[in-house]
Amino acid sequence: MSTLQLTADRRFPAARAYLLKRSTRLAAVFCLFSFTAFLAAQSAANVSMIDLMVYRTEGWTARTGGDLYTMRATHAELPMTYPPFAALLFMPLTLVDVPTMRLLATAANLALLVALVHLSLRLIGRPLDLPRPAAVLALSAVAVWCEPVWTTLRYGQINLLLAVLVLWDLSRRAGHRWAGVGIGVAAGIKLTPALFAVFLALCGLALAWRRRRLADRPVRLWNHWLRRASVAAGAFAGTVVLAALVLPRDSRHFWTEAVFSPERVGRVEDTANQSLRGVLARLLHTAEPGAGWTLLAVAATAAGLAVAVAVALAGPRRLPSAHAWAAVCVACTALLVSPVSWSHHWVWCVPAVLLLGSEALRRSSAPWWAGTALAALLFCSYALWWVPHGSPVERFELRQSGAQMALSAVYPAAGAALVALAAVLVVRALRRPAPYPCPPGSFGTLPAPRARTASPASARAGGGQAATKE
Numbered sequence: 449m450s451t452l453q454l455t456a457d458r459r460f461p462a463a464r465a466y467l468l469k470r471s472t473r474l475a476a477v478f479c480l481f482s483f484t485a486f487l488a489a490q491s492a493a494n495v496s497m498i499d500l501m502v503y504r505t506e507g508w509t510a511r512t513g514g515d516l517y518t519m520r521a522t523h524a525e526l527p528m529t530y531p532p533f534a535a536l537l538f539m540p541l542t543l544v545d546v547p548t549m550r551l552l553a554t555a556a557n558l559a560l561l562v563a564l565v566h567l568s569l570r571l572i573g574r575p576l577d578l579p580r581p582a583a584v585l586a587l588s589a590v591a592v593w594c595e596p597v598w599t600t601l602r603y604g605q606i607n608l609l610l611a612v613l614v615l616w617d618l619s620r621r622a623g624h625r626w627a628g629v630g631i632g633v634a635a636g637i638k639l640t641p642a643l644f645a646v647f648l649a650l651c652g653l654a655l656a657w658r659r660r661r662l663a664d665r666p667v668r669l670w671n672h673w674l675r676r677a678s679v680a681a682g683a684f685a686g687t688v689v690l691a692a693l694v695l696p697r698d699s700r701h702f703w704t705e706a707v708f709s710p711e712r713v714g715r716v717e718d719t720a721n722q723s724l725r726g727v728l729a730r731l732l733h734t735a736e737p738g739a740g741w742t743l744l745a746v747a748a749t750a751a752g753l754a755v756a757v758a759v760a761l762a763g764p765r766r767l768p769s770a771h772a773w774a775a776v777c778v779a780c781t782a783l784l785v786s787p788v789s790w791s792h793h794w795v796w797c798v799p800a801v802l803l804l805g806s807e808a809l810r811r812s813s814a815p816w817w818a819g820t821a822l823a824a825l826l827f828c829s830y831a832l833w834w835v836p837h838g839s840p841v842e843r844f845e846l847r848q849s850g851a852q853m854a855l856s857a858v859y860p861a862a863g864a865a866l867v868a869l870a871a872v873l874v875v876r877a878l879r880r881p882a883p884y885p886c887p888p889g890s891f892g893t894l895p896a897p898r899a900r901t902a903s904p905a906s907a908r909a910g911g912g913q914a915a916t917k918e
Contacts, residue, residue, distance in 0.1 A: 449729075449816070454683070470516060470583040471578050471579055471582035471682065472579055472581045472585070472683050473585040474582070475578075475581070475582040475583070475584075475585035475589070476585050477588065478585070478586060478589050478590055479585040479589040481589075482588075482590070482592060482593075482792065483558055483589070483592060485830055486592050486593065486598075486870075487517055487544060487554070488735065490554075490598075490601060490602060493602070495596035495601070495602040495603075496602075496603075497550055497553070497602070497603060497604035497700070498522055498524065498526070498603055498604070499526075499603040499604050500541075500549065500550065500603070500604025500605075500739035501522050501546075501603050501604070502521040502522060502526050502528075503522060503534075503538040503541055503604070503606075504521075504538065504541040504542060504546075504549065505519065505521035505522075506519070506521070506528050506530075506534070506535045506538050507535060507537075507538030507539040507540070507541045507542045507819075508539075508542045509528075509535065510532070510535035510536060510538070510648075510694075510695060510698070511539050515697070515698070515701075516528045516532060516535055516695070516698040516702075517698060517701045517702060517705070517706045518879050522890050527712050528648030528706075529706075529712050529713050530637060530638055531636060531637070531638070531639065531688070531691065531702055531707075532688070532691040532692075532695045532698040532699050532702055533636045533687040533688065533690060533691040534637045534638065535691075535695065535698070536637075536691060536694060536695070537637065538692070538819040541553075542859055550604070553604050554601060554604075556593070557600060557601050557604075557608050558611075559599060560608035560609055560612050561588055561591060561592060561608055561798075562584060562585070562588045563612045564591075564608055564611055564612050564615065564795070564798055564799070565584050565587045565588045565591060565798060565802070566584045567612060567615035567616060567619050567799075568581075568615060568772070568798060568799035568803070569583060569584065569587075569802065570617045570619045571615060571618055571769075571771060571772045571775060572769045572772045572799075572802060572803055572806045573764070573768070573769060573772070586913075587701075588601065591798050591801075593828060594797060594824075594827045595791060595827045595828065595829070595830045595832075595833075595869050596791055596792050596793070596794040596795045596797055596798075596827065597795055597798070599790075599791055599858050600795055602792075603792060604635065605792050606638070607635075607792055607793055607795045608795055609634075610634045610637065610638060610640075610641055611779075611795050611796060611798075611799075613630035613631070613633055613641070614630060614631055614634055614641055614644055614779075615636040615774070615775065615799065616630045616715075617629070617630035617631045617644075617676070617680070618644075618771065618775050621744060622651065622672035622676075623672060626679075627672075627675075627676050627677040627679060628645075628648070628677065628678070628679025628680035628681075628682075628683060629673070629679060629680070629683045630683075631644045631645050631648070631676075631680040631683070631684075632679065632680040632681065632682065632683025632684040632685075632686070632687070633683055633684075633687060635680070635684045635689075636683070636684050636686075636687025636688065636691075639707070640782050640783075640786050640789075640793075642678070642684065643668065643749075643753075643778055643781065643782040643784070644775075644778055644782075645677055645680040645684070646677075647753055647756055647760075647774070647778045648673050648674075648675070648676045648677035648680060649672040649674065649677035650663045650753060650757050651677075651757050651760050651761060652671055652672075652673030652675075652676075652677055652701070653674070654757055654761055655671050655673055655761060656669035656670075656671060656674070658761075659671075670771070670829075673897060683917075685794075688703075690825065692862065710787035710788060712792075713787070713788040714788060715735065715843075716729045716735055716736065716787070716788065717729040717730050717735050717843070717845040717846055718845060719775035719832055719833070719835060719856040720790050720791050720832070721789065722783070722789050722790065722791050722793070722794060722832065722857075722858075722859035722860055723783065723784060723785070723786050723787065723789035723860065724741065724744055724745060724748060724784050724785060724789060724860055725737055725741045725745070725786075725787050725788070725812070725831070726788070726789070727853075727856075727857045727860050728740060728741050728744065729741075729845075729846075730845050730846070730848055730853050730856060730857070731853055733846045733848075734846070735843075735846070735849065736899055740813055742820070745785040748781060748784050748785050748864075749781060749785050751781075751867070752777055752778065752781025752784070752785075753781060755777050755867055755870050755871045755874065756774045756775075756778045756781070756870075757774075757778035758871075758874045758878075759773045759774045759777060759870050759873070759874045762877050762878060766877040766878060766880065767873060767874060767877040769803060769806060770874075770877075771806070772799065772803050772806075773803065773827075773874075775797060775799070775869045776796065776803055776866055776870070776871050777866070778798045779796040779799075779800075779845050780796065780800075780852075780863035780866050780867050783859075783860075783863055784860055784863050784864065789859075791859065794859050794863075797823070797827040797859075800823065800862075800866055801820060801823050801824050801827065804816065804818045804819055804820040804823055807820075809822050823862060824861055826858055827859075827862070829858075831855050831858050832855060832856050832858055832859070834855055835848060835852040835855050836848075
């Protein structure tokens with residue numbers, strides 16, 4: 449061994465300890481630099497934040513007693529597409545001027561991105577070499593550049609808020625009194641997250657059926673899954689009742705007419721529509737896929753929920769990060785089967801890529817690292833915008849070639865692949881005996897990591913400690 453190598457070996461532990469000791473500070477500087485560059489890039493791109501302007505108009509319409517579902521906002525004449533409860537939340541946007549509103553909305557979305565990364569890591573439950581704040585800030589600095597996050601801030605959208613509400617719920621302990629409220633409120637703002645409440649209910653019913661089948665005496669069928677589902681349903685009902693009391697005419701209009709008109713959201717075949725319906729419309733070169741999409745959506749919903757329930761009930765005993773896998777499966781399923789899932793709705797790519805990276809770290813597997821890199825590259829590539837798109841007159845999407853259709857279907861393909869991967873993992877996990885007992889009263893955390901004896905070299909590097917976390 450050369451003198452240079454021996455010197456490097458002696459200095460590496462000290463350098464590593466130095467960096468770890470200041471990792472949070474360094475990560476904060478990196479995150480601040482990345483966010484500043486991001487804001488400069490958005491300013492140079494002259495982003496319109498058009499959806500935020502629509503939200504402001506919706507809040508003003510609700511505040512002044514106008515008709516929410518006949519109003520049109522901005523030069524694009526965009527309609528109200530959310531439940532009326534959302535308009536109540538948008539009313540404060542009318543209390544400040546437009547520049548202040550844009551600044552506050554951007555700052556809030558960046559804070560929500562940090563919260564999304566934090567909740568994702570908590571749900572994944574992997575022990576990290578870095579302190580949690582350092583990991584959250586460093587990962588947020590990178591995640592801000594992926595296309596769904598970029599487009600969310602470009603339009604001033606609420607996707608990060610909805611994802612944070614759902615993950616806040618799913619990362620709570622099983623007996624938490626507020627577990628379920630976040631999902632119910634998110635569904636009250638936009639209906640798509642309601643699929644998470646259906647998932648919780650199915651998990652509860654499956655667990656109750658399993659208990660009854662295995663027990664030789666009467667057992668208590670009520671469980672924490674059913675409790676979460678009922679709390680979510682109650683919170684959603686609360687948003688509906690509140691909106692009905694404050695906006696009775698708009699509530700009646702939405703729940704009897706507007707909710708059944710997905711064409712209000714926009715052109716189905718638009719490249720930005722990264723749902724199965726959009727893919728099918730472009731594949732068939734038609735603006736209305738018809739019954740074929742309905743059958744495909746029903747099959748995808750059944751398959752996605754079945755995988756998610758199986759993964760969740762397998763639990764961390766058999767599949768580490770099981771509940772994170774279940775959450776990603778439900779999110780991907782909801783995005784796939786929604787009539788319109790714009791590209792910025794896919795902010796769930798952040799927890800999905802973090803989950804893949806966690807699996808790669810745990811398994812120390814080159815294929816898993818390659819899959820993580822591929823997923824990150826896909827969501828950061830902006831590939832769906834490489835094809836002609838966006839013209840309501842030319843309607844380029846109805847004349848796409850095979851390669852163009854493939855590029856404009858990257859997110860649905862990634863979502864379907866994640867669900868399929870989860871299915872493979874749970875099938876393999878259920879064939880193996882559980883390696884350790886289930887953590888009591890926990891939804892998203894793993895039992896304490898087992899210690900293993902460190903090698904002499906690692907013991908010297910760690911300051912003489914005899915054990916390290918797996």
